[in-house]
Amino acid sequence: MYKSILGMLLVSANVAGAEYRFDYLFPDLPPHIASLAQLRQIGHPSATREPAYMEDSQHRGTDNNASVAVGHTYVGQLLTHDLSFEQGSELLGKPVAASEVKNRSSPWLDLDTLYHHDSREALRDQKDPAKLRLGNRGGNPLDFPRDAAGKAQIPDQRNDENNNLAQLTAAVMRFHNVQVDRLRADNHPESILFELARRETIRHWQAIILSEYLPLFVPRHVLQDVLDNGARYYTSERAANGVLPIEFSVAVNRFGHSMVRGRYTLNDRFHRVRLFPLSRSEFDRNLAGHRPIPARMAIQWQRFFDFENSIQGRLDDDEDQFRGLQVGRKIDRLLARPMLRLPVSDDPGLPHEGLAADNRVVDRTVVSLATLNLMRSRALALPSGQAIARVMGLEPLSNAQLGLCNPGDPCDTSVDIELTEAMHEAPLFLYILEEAKRYSDGETLGEVGGRIMAEVVIGLLQNSPYSIVQEPFISPYTGTSAYTMADLFYNAGMNYARPEVK
Numbered sequence: 001m002y003k004s005i006l007g008m009l010l011v012s013a014n015v016a017g018a019e020y021r022f023d024y025l026f027p028d029l030p031p032h033i034a035s036l037a038q039l040r041q042i043g044h045p046s047a048t049r050e051p052a053y054m055e056d057s058q059h060r061g062t063d064n065n066a067s068v069a070v071g072h073t074y075v076g077q078l079l080t081h082d083l084s085f086e087q088g089s090e091l092l093g094k095p096v097a098a099s100e101v102k103n104r105s106s107p108w109l110d111l112d113t114l115y116h117h118d119s120r121e122a123l124r125d126q127k128d129p130a131k132l133r134l135g136n137r138g139g140n141p142l143d144f145p146r147d148a149a150g151k152a153q154i155p156d157q158r159n160d161e162n163n164n165l166a167q168l169t170a171a172v173m174r175f176h177n178v179q180v181d182r183l184r185a186d187n188h189p190e191s192i193l194f195e196l197a198r199r200e201t202i203r204h205w206q207a208i209i210l211s212e213y214l215p216l217f218v219p220r221h222v223l224q225d226v227l228d229n230g231a232r233y234y235t236s237e238r239a240a241n242g243v244l245p246i247e248f249s250v251a252v253n254r255f256g257h258s259m260v261r262g263r264y265t266l267n268d269r270f271h272r273v274r275l276f277p278l279s280r281s282e283f284d285r286n287l288a289g290h291r292p293i294p295a296r297m298a299i300q301w302q303r304f305f306d307f308e309n310s311i312q313g314r315l316d317d318d319e320d321q322f323r324g325l326q327v328g329r330k331i332d333r334l335l336a337r338p339m340l341r342l343p344v345s346d347d348p349g350l351p352h353e354g355l356a357a358d359n360r361v362v363d364r365t366v367v368s369l370a371t372l373n374l375m376r377s378r379a380l381a382l383p384s385g386q387a388i389a390r391v392m393g394l395e396p397l398s399n400a401q402l403g404l405c406n407p408g409d410p411c412d413t414s415v416d417i418e419l420t421e422a423m424h425e426a427p428l429f430l431y432i433l434e435e436a437k438r439y440s441d442g443e444t445l446g447e448v449g450g451r452i453m454a455e456v457v458i459g460l461l462q463n464s465p466y467s468i469v470q471e472p473f474i475s476p477y478t479g480t481s482a483y484t485m486a487d488l489f490y491n492a493g494m495n496y497a498r499p500e501v502k
Contacts, residue, residue: 025245031381043371045340071304098246117155130193207483239459262336330442385431
């Protein structure tokens, strides 16, 4: 037993000190060619009441994903932070090869984003060092510890980017602390309780990704093929070395941006609150992060995940669906309006093509996340979506099917966009969004996006030092290898009804 404990301690040290990089999943494919002006036109928000090409609005009706509870959007964001942290705005300018970019995260689904990230360690509870420190200065025990200025005292500041992600991350931290209590009751030595609880938390996290998250978003036959027959494109050598495909990190794994809602209901008092402000009146009432979360803003998680007592409103009514369990938006090219209007400082260090100068929010410069995604893909020389589809033996969607019209082509500008410069094929990020829309009406990813998602996540999970695939996992809570986010909230003692067994 003590040899295995020593092994866990060595694993933690080795993973924390390792360096990881990106590379191309399809290195023989040429980069997609597009100008910054083209990408700006595609991803830019509208300056009028008419929605832009990648912009959702009430004019286009509801865009609800009936299959996915809204909390899974933020499971995906935490997974993204767990797998990768490529350099930021510097990737938006001059081109750079993926192999030159350092991944500042561990790619092993090991929750380094929570425990140890970029040389920063998680704070321990002062009274019980095996536990993670929780609780802000305002008396909310389910928020992060914060300094006098309100800055979260956590290893990865990205997990405080918005209220929803911050509260979900804090819930996972609470789950760790519950593992400490459980393991202590089983008489494990105090000296190893932290590492044992960390291991249990990581393996339950991996079980959530494998048994709940991937099945929600990857077509069933694609996921089963990868599980049964292995990867076709993400080679075992690259997976074993933790080399993360840039096509995954910069394009495919950003599909969740299209699922983010513009508003959320947190509880009975905070109803339909804007994620990021779009007006002066919303600057004091929104879900932006990097500030203390008062207890009155605690999320009622049965509104974000499917518990036995969750009540779902009418999905064809954007007002009524906020009454109970909320769902994510469809996976398609239409992003919620705040995602195309993120307020930044007047000098955010971004190329001017990424800024939306005609869409200021209360005199603040805004950027479009869609445009930034497209620009980052260009800087890293990603291939087109159609090129990857052909390699996979699939019939690629045409640009016309994606709603991209070259000058002089027939074009329904109420839904499509007439480009001022001709574009041959489409950026991968845009392609996988529209592929999902055509494949399943936006309920899941399509064939290209789904296969890349499954091969990369499963490949990394199989090679993780904590792998639930290599070392079979049975949860002490469910008695099976399956585990869900609803299980986590229930087992973390957060006073929710037992999840329904399905």
